[in-house]
């Protein structure tokens with residue numbers, strides 16, 4: 001019988017599904033409900049010192065849709081509006097009621113040693129399981145030098161991590177931003193001063209678009225917009241890239257985040273190196289109840305693969321990821337067109353001839369597509385562009 005139980009450092013998880021820091025972890029009573037419904041843990045909405053002024057805007061959100069479905073989300077929301085005392089009392093309440101659930105306190109403060117350490121010292125007195133340092137919110141008050149202003153600098157990130165490690169009585173995860181050229185540099189800097197693990201990604205800085213009738217930005221606040229944090233399906237490839245890069249450069253535990261909406265997405269993160277996953281946007285849009293499908297699907301998959309738990313999946317695909325330089329340049333695939341599916345629409349011919357290669361053509365009576373193998377470089381553009389999925393690739 002497979003199990004979803006997993007262990008990270010000394011922390012036992014009932015299952016690897018954790019609510020990411022965000023609106024779905026902004027209230028104790030909601031987290032209580034999520035735990036009842038089966039989530040393995042929660043990262044609290046980022047807690048900050050009571051003196052930090054937070055001025056939110058309206059609207060806070062914009063979306064990107066494809067065929068009616070939201071595939072991308074953008075937010076310009078700030079941090080928790082509740083006091084440190086609210087969260088300390090809440091952690092005690094939740095731990096007493098749900099002793100087997102994992103609670104991670106996400107924290108952020110101005111770049112001052114006493115601010116970070118006093119927040120951690122206060123939270124140390126609660127039964128919180130771990131800390132997550134939010135160095136990564138892209139719109140989170142850069143004018144006050146916090147959020148991504150910290151996470152884009154190795155020096156500031158490592159300095160704050162060291163301050164926190166000096167006093168923290170629980171493991172410290174650093175939430176890294178994808179909005180840097182090389183995430184592994186920041187990761188190394190914080191690992192060198194004692195970080196116990198990583199969480200990534202936070203949102204990707206973006207601009208959601210413009211209404212072409214009114215020429216107003218999609219996220220329009222009294223006539224103006226700003227750059228916000230993008231999340232949801234559109235950021236998954238960025239999250240997978242970041243997690244795999246971290247796994248290739250470090251052995252520390254990683255909480256994988258970004259665009260996870262199904263158990264299959266979670267498995268993708270685990271096989272490229274995540275130890276557990278966090279989910280935000282999908283829960284915001286579809287509720288805590290998605291946990292049932294996430295758990296059942298993963299359990300069934302483990303059983304079908306004859307695996308006992310997710311440790312057998314962790315990082316499985318990492319050895320298959322390498323540099324472009326190391327890839328076999330002699331390996332060539334060519335299109336194989338299935339005549340049963342091909343309607344000779346010519347789209348593959350068009351995309352091939354309008355790129356460099358011109359390897360495909362219609363035969364003289366336009367009844368089938370012909371391949372000039374000598375010209376074909378095996379790029380796969382024809383396969384991806386075919387509207388009938390009639391093209392597969394072969395050696």
Ligand SMILES: Cc1cc2nc3c(=O)[nH]c(=O)nc-3n(C[C@H](O)[C@H](O)[C@H](O)COP(=O)(O)O)c2cc1C
Pocket residue numbers: 020021022023045046073075077078079080106134137175201202203230231232233235257258259260278279280281282
């Ligand atoms: C509305 C909203 C608010 C968020 N607030 C926080 C926050 O307070 N602290 C934090 O570390 N991350 C915050 N995040 C980022 C998420 O925790 C997560 O890293 C990101 O959304 C990517 O995951 P997803 O694609 O599952 O949403 C927020 C995300 C959204 C959409």
